[in-house]
Amino acid sequence: MPEYRAIVNVMLRRAILDPQGRAVEATLHRLGHANVGDLRVGKRIELTLSGERADVEAQLARIVERVLSNPVMEDATYELHEVAASEAAAGDAGSAAAGDAATDAA
DSSP states (O other): EEEEEEEEEEOOOOOOHHHHHHHHHHHHHHTOOOOOOOOEEEEEEEEEEEOOHHHHHHHHHHHIIIIIOTTEEEEEEEEEEEOOOOHHHHHHGGGOOOEEEEOOOO
């Protein structure tokens, strides 16, 4: 059964204040990095799923919308990469995946 590596990125919507992003930006300015602006902080989540691509993609979209993000306040995007057979075998040792798809979940 094919394996896929998913990378999910979750960010607060632009209309939502990002206090963590503002705090990091203010700290960078105090440290002399005055050219940094519009800094926002988000989440990156990685997971592996196995199954047929269409089923895995539908499952991932549901997981992203229902569990990994709050669609009212956050925008989420994901990438889905098929893991090569040799990488899947080495995956237990922490090998990286290669792939071919990126999709918006919001």
